[in-house]
Amino acid sequence: NPSGGSVGASGNSTVNFYNSILFGNYACQAYLSNDNENRADTMGIIKTLVQDEQDGIKDYGSYNHLIWGEGNLGGNPLFLGTEEYPYAIDFGSPCIDAGTLELPPGIEL
Secondary structure, eight states: OTTOSSEEEOSSOEEEEESOEEOSOSSOSEEEOOOOGGGOOEEEEESOEETTGGGGEEEOSSSOEEEEOTTOBOSOOOBOOSSSOTTSBOTTOTTTTOOOSOOOTTOOO
């Protein structure tokens, strides 16, 4: 992706992250791409670890909306990096018990 990041919002779209980890991606962790008043994008970050916190989200437009919710984290999630599940988090990770069960209707864990 020329904008960088693992995921982005484009074309008048909305994306919300709950209990997620955005870490180790090139250029940025996520992005909002539109610069058109009629096609603005919205991204919500809730109880999520984002490398470089708000600076890890790139906004390439002036009409987009970044909703930085409470309980977000920065830093290193401490992935194990080995064995069968390399993206499992290790003991001491700031992500342990940092999520929420208060999710939008229709989403269950």
